[in-house]
Amino acid sequence: MIAESLETERLRLRRPAVTDAVDVYQNYAADPEVTRYLTWRYHQDVSETVAVLESFSRAWDSQQRIPWAIESKETGAVIGMVEARPDDAKVEVAYVISRAHWGQGFMTEAVSGVISWAFDQGDVWRIWAIADTENLASCRVLEKAGMQREGRLHRWGYLPNVSTEPRDVWCYAVWR
Numbered sequence: 001m002i003a004e005s006l007e008t009e010r011l012r013l014r015r016p017a018v019t020d021a022v023d024v025y026q027n028y029a030a031d032p033e034v035t036r037y038l039t040w041r042y043h044q045d046v047s048e049t050v051a052v053l054e055s056f057s058r059a060w061d062s063q064q065r066i067p068w069a070i071e072s073k074e075t076g077a078v079i080g081m082v083e084a085r086p087d088d089a090k091v092e093v094a095y096v097i098s099r100a101h102w103g104q105g106f107m108t109e110a111v112s113g114v115i116s117w118a119f120d121q122g123d124v125w126r127i128w129a130i131a132d133t134e135n136l137a138s139c140r141v142l143e144k145a146g147m148q149r150e151g152r153l154h155r156w157g158y159l160p161n162v163s164t165e166p167r168d169v170w171c172y173a174v175w176r
């Protein structure tokens with residue numbers, strides 16, 4: 001089911017490489033504001049980014065997770081990441097993009113591209129995502145990409161940059 005690259009109007013989604021580490025580190029992984037609602041802490045050294053990209057390579061090889069680098073067609077820079085996590089008939093989507101690119105419709109474009117790709121696989125019936133109840137930009141992305149809010153998942157998981165207690169999230173999904 002794996003696709004090494006996908007194209008949208010302004011973006012190329014492709015298999016990440018360790019050579020993307022400087023872009024990833026400089027553009028978003030070292031930014032505490034970008035990582036606020038993520039399950040990991042911002043990177044303090046590019047070696048942490050290298051280790052993550054190496055783990056992405058292993059994920060691709062196992063096909064259990066499919067993290068695509070989001071490359072700007074205009075600049076060729078890696079500006080974010082969007083990940084598909086296949087599981088039987090469903091696929092979870094997660095994502096991040098650099099602050100300099102917020103509010104320009106890029107993540108809606110990337111998530112919509114992944115949804116189209118996933119439904120093209122034939123054996124995928126449900127695509128879903130979670131967003132912290134206070135992460136309004138992320139909720140909006142999921143709505144704009146055509147997902148419906150299914151419900152509140154209480155005490156779903158930890159966000160170490162926000163609280164020491166597990167947080168509530170909204171669960172969104174689109175199905176066919």
Ligand SMILES: CC(C)(COP(=O)(O)OP(=O)(O)OC[C@H]1O[C@@H](n2cnc3c(N)ncnc32)[C@H](O)[C@@H]1OP(=O)(O)O)[C@@H](O)C(=O)NCCC(=O)NCCS
Pocket residue numbers: 033034035036037038095096097098101102103104105106107108109130131132135136137138140141
């Ligand atoms: C959430 C995130 C992916 C959005 O990416 P993006 O490329 O800016 O998203 P888009 O431009 O496609 O859409 C953002 C929408 O949210 C809206 N928005 C942004 N901030 C908002 C806020 N505080 N309250 C309400 N809406 C907000 C924008 O206005 C836009 O909606 P509109 O087109 O109707 O005006 C990006 O901010 C990000 O990477 N954040 C950090 C990582 C993260 O939170 N990932 C998701 C974890 S669940």
